[in-house]
Amino acid sequence: MEEQGMVPLFFNTDLEVCKQVLKACYDGGSRLLEFTNRGLFAHEIFSELSKYVLKELPGMALGVGSVPDGGTASLFIQCGAAFIVTPSMREDVAKVCNRRKILFSPGCGSLTEIGYAEELGCEIVKLFPGSVYGPNFIKSVRAPQPWTKIMPTGGVAPNEENLTGWLGAGATCVGMGSKLITKEILAEKNYSELENKVRNTLDLIKTIRNR
Numbered sequence: 001m002e003e004q005g006m007v008p009l010f011f012n013t014d015l016e017v018c019k020q021v022l023k024a025c026y027d028g029g030s031r032l033l034e035f036t037n038r039g040l041f042a043h044e045i046f047s048e049l050s051k052y053v054l055k056e057l058p059g060m061a062l063g064v065g066s067v068p069d070g071g072t073a074s075l076f077i078q079c080g081a082a083f084i085v086t087p088s089m090r091e092d093v094a095k096v097c098n099r100r101k102i103l104f105s106p107g108c109g110s111l112t113e114i115g116y117a118e119e120l121g122c123e124i125v126k127l128f129p130g131s132v133y134g135p136n137f138i139k140s141v142r143a144p145q146p147w148t149k150i151m152p153t154g155g156v157a158p159n160e161e162n163l164t165g166w167l168g169a170g171a172t173c174v175g176m177g178s179k180l181i182t183k184e185i186l187a188e189k190n191y192s193e194l195e196n197k198v199r200n201t202l203d204l205i206k207t208i209r210n211r
Contacts, residue, residue, distance in 0.1 A: 001083075001105075001124055001151065001173045004032055005205040008198065009065060009153070009177035011036040012186070015045055019052055021181060024191040026057045028198030034065040034085055034175065043075050050080030063103075065175075070096040077102055085153075085175075087128055089113045094120040105151060109133065111141060114148060124149045124172055131155025135169035142170040151175055158201040160208070167208050176201075 001007060008025050010033065012018050018035070025033055035046050046064060053060045063083035064076040070092035073084050077096070083103040086093055090106060097104035098121050107128035108114045117125045127133055130152030138150050152166055153175030166174055180201065185194050 001032060001103075002149065004030065004202065005167070005173045005209065006030070006201060007032045007034050007063075007151065007153075007173060007175045008180055009034045009036055009175055010181050011038045011042070013039060013045070015048055017186065017189075018045060018049055020189070020191050021186075021194065022049060022053070022057065022060075022062070024194040025198050026060055028195040029202045030198050031059050032061050032063070034063050034083075036177070037064055037066040037068075037072065037076070043079055046076060046081070047079040054080070067093060069093065073097060073104075085126055087126075089117055091120060094122065107153075111145075114141065114145075114150075118148065124151050126150075126175065127152040127171075129154035130166075130175075135165040135171070138166070138171055139169040153177075158197060158204070160204060163201075163204060164208050167205065 008030055010021050022033055050062055053062045061082035064081045065085035067073050067084050067086045073093045073096045077100050084097050085105045087107040089108055094104050104122055105124050105126045106117050106122055107126045108117055114125050127150050131154050142148055149172040151173045152171055156174045156176045157179040
């Protein structure tokens with residue numbers, strides 16, 4: 001997460017669409033993807049994707065987001081999840097992930113929650129919803145706590161102004177969903193456009209960081 005600077009987020013009920021999106025992100029240079037846990041039987045889709053990654057996409061870390069509790073975290077870890085992301089701070093999820101040495105990134109919205117997450121061993125906390133808090137929240141938190149690593153999700157877009165705001169404020173990486181993997185791309189099945197978009201966004205992140 002820290003090296004790449006971006007985690008693409010995606011969910012679809014169609015396994016083949018998921019595979020195409022995953023492959024496009026991989027070919028664009030991403031070695032991370034967060035499959036968001038939405039809807040019935042999401043774990044079955046994830047399980048097949050996990051097998052696909054092991055067979056076809058070496059070096060890809062496929063994680064799961066929108067995990068509500070420890071039981072769900074255990075289920076997805078058993079299906080091969082490389083990391084777990086939650087919308088809120090969950091001690092039960094932290095315990096499950098720590099037992100299995102799986103990275104856990106909880107959604108936090110206050111300094112108290114961030115501090116508690118770090119006490120539970122979280123390396124990177126998720127700021128959610130990012131659009132509500134904005135880059136200044138990260139900058140303010142890292143002033144007294146420069147060791148804190150934050151990944152804003154929600155309200156992040158693949159353009160220079162938006163990414164400069166987040167990264168300039170000290171974000172370790174960003175989570176990006178529908179602004180990156182758009183409805184238009186999915187409707188048109190334009191996976192080559194997604195590949196280029198991922199590549200360009202990763203290049204833009206490197207440029208911003210090197211300024």
